[in-house]
Amino acid sequence: MARLRSEKRRDEIARLAASHGLTSVEQLSARFGVTASTIRRDLALLTTQGKLARTYGGALSLEPHPEATLRQRLGEAHEAKQAIAAWAATQVVPGENVILDGGSTNAALAEEFKDFRDLSVSTIGLTSLEVLADAEDIEVILLGGRLRTVSQSFVGPVTEAALERMSFDRAFMGADGVRADRGICEKDLQQTRLKELMMSRADHVYVLAHGAKLGQAPFHAWAVMPTHWTLVTDDTAPVEQVRIFRAAGVEVVVVETVEEQTGA
Structure with missing residues (x-):
């Protein structure tokens, strides 16, 4: 940056x-x-x-950890999120059915999908919906429910009921923090329950998390990870954290981030 x-x-x-x-x-x-x-x-x-x-x-x-709003996160680690999203998009092929979690990195991934053809994208995020609203060759499904205004995404039993009737080739997950020993960290249990259900309905699971989120535990609600999943991060990720995830059997992809450097 x-x-x-x-x-x-x-x-x-x-x-x-x-x-x-x-x-x-x-x-x-x-x-x-x-x-x-x-x-x-x-x-x-x-x-x-x-x-x-x-x-x-x-x-x-020294302050309690407030949950950052989606608007605040959109301007954070922009280059890293773009690089992560670009790599994630290369994993998707025509004809697939994918689901996007909420969050700013998945919104960046939605941008990558805009020129795709023959793709079905389900999402719980209003930002991803807005990005893909005019994409004529993509089927877009919004999973409704209770809107969390801070994250601009849906949670709750209505969202879960819709997910239980669907399956996906790939699920792309966001995270407030992610640890090899605990999984995905979020603000509340409804979020983590929903993430677990999303991951359980997909053949391939990817967690998109820039380097500053690795090893972090800002809150106390956790989503337990499936047996096989892929962590996609950027080259600012601490080497020791990457080693810890790989030692735990997680596939880790580290993408190169090109950051604009200017004078101090």
Whole structure:
């Protein structure tokens, strides 16, 4: 991503710590395109200001972890999400029936589908629906239910009832955090129950998560993963986290992100 001025960078670090919890110096250094020593100075200042609590190798917000809105997430890790979505689109072939989870990375994947032919796309996300609304050669199915305004996606028994009557070639999942030992982390249990049902109805499951989400646990609701699934992340992902997922038997795809660099 383009480098931010010091004050804006520190504001973004505090926001990321609040929404994602523990964040490593290495991740922040890669994300903002500055040195680790610069990040450590930022963390020290934020700690002095009472905005963060330092931990070994990272920072922990002093505030409860609020759930970021979809609008906030749309501007986060943009290049990484685009690269992840572009790779995910290459896995889909004409005639398939796929389902998109809510979230900004799946909205980017919907953009990749706009020029596809002979494809059926089901989604719980209003953003993906909006992207594909004018795609004449794609069958679009919106799974209704109770709208979560913060994520602009549907959950609840109505959504689940629709899913129980469907099956998919591929499911593309989003995540607030993802861990090899626990699965997908989300704000509430309705979300995780729905994700488990979506994954159970698909032949192939992909979790689309940029590097900052790996190993993170911002909330306390978890979706248990199927036996076989693929994690698709970007090249800012911590090497140790990638190793942990692969050691757990998860197929991991790391896509290259090309980030625009400008002056500080």
